[in-house]
Amino acid sequence: EVQLVESGGGLVQPGGSLRLSCAASGFTFSSYWMHWVRQAPGKGLVWLSRISSDGSSTTYADSVKGRVTISRDNAKNTLYLQMNSLRAEDTAIYYCARGSTIFGVVVPNWFDPWGQGTLVTVSS
Amino acid sequence: QTVVTQEPSFSVSPGGTVTLTCGLSSASVSSSYYPCWYQQTPGQAPRTLIYNTNTRSSGVPDRFSGSILGNKAALTITGAQADDESDYYCVLYMGSGISVFGGGTKLTVL
Numbered sequence: 001e002v003q004l005v006e007s008g009g010g011l012v013q014p015g016g017s018l019r020l021s022c023a024a025s026g027f028t029f030s031s032y033w034m035h036w037v038r039q040a041p042g043k044g045l046v047w048l049s050r051i052s053s054d055g056s057s058t059t060y061a062d063s064v065k066g067r068v069t070i071s072r073d074n075a076k077n078t079l080y081l082q083m084n085s086l087r088a089e090d091t092a093i094y095y096c097a098r099g100s101t102i103f104g105v106v107v108p109n110w111f112d113p114w115g116q117g118t119l120v121t122v123s124s
Numbered sequence: 125q126t127v128v129t130q131e132p133s134f135s136v137s138p139g140g141t142v143t144l145t146c147g148l149s150s151a152s153v154s155s156s157y158y159p160c161w162y163q164q165t166p167g168q169a170p171r172t173l174i175y176n177t178n179t180r181s182s183g184v185p186d187r188f189s190g191s192i193l194g195n196k197a198a199l200t201i202t203g204a205q206a207d208d209e210s211d212y213y214c215v216l217y218m219g220s221g222i223s224v225f226g227g228g229t230k231l232t233v234l
Contacts, residue, residue: 037225044228045162045170045213050221059221095169108217109160110175117169 002026002113004096009118016086016122022079022096022115030054030074033099035111036081038092046092049081050099086122093117126150128216130226136204136233144229145196146214152195157216159197161190164211164228173212174199201231209233 008020022034036048049060049070058070069082079096097111127149136142146159153159155177162170172181174190177197187202197216201208214226 035223044211045164045215045225047215047223047225050223057221061222100172100175107175108158109215109223110158110172111160111162111170111215112172112175112181114169114171 002098004098004113004115006094006096006115006118009094009120011121011123012086013124014087014122017082017084018086018120020081020083020094020096020118020120022081024077024079024098027098029072029077032101033106034070034072034079035097035099036068036070036079037095037097037111037114038090039095039117040089040092043092048094051079083120086120088122091120091122093119126218126224128214128224128226130212130214130229132227133230133232136201136208136231138204138206138233140204141200141202142204142231143193143198143200144212144214144231145193145198146216146226147196148216153197153216154192157197157218159190159192160215161188161197161199162213162215164213170213204233206233 003025005023012018035050051058051070055072067085071080095114095117097114100110100112129147161174164170178190189200191198211228213228
């Protein structure tokens, strides 16, 4: 079964840092681009970042550029999101998602599957 | 700042047909934006309905269909059922690896 399981969320003070993890199983992790998407309480989905299958290429939304770093360890089948200088508005559920492909060709915007999410709360 | 627009809410009667749209604040949406549609119920992760404008994801009932209508991407639900009551999100590809979600549409079936 293809599965993504996020961890690392929790309560952090403003200005603090947190590293989220996403453990992948059931597929060849090293063959897929991976993404992070977040959802503030009661709000919509926001795409944050993506990383290439080999980790050599990364892209960030303007809203988080410079404060977050996406990375991966293909040997451990794990995706990461390092978040620094956290603000109250970063409070959200953070989802990891696999970038899906057709015959090995990446299909933009097609994120499947998604993990169950991990909650990050930024508050003093 | 690119804004992807969706109707905040919509209502449909059971068995009825509803079309949700996904637009851009300053351009027309085409298949070049690779519109995708996701369904999300409370407390759950999003689920893919449609990718590449009009391709249904595996296991998605054929009452869901995607298209380009005029200058927007569209998700049509034909024969709405009670369990279609969910939030629906579209996402557009802006190039250079950037994807932008719309604000979502809350669909009520009553």
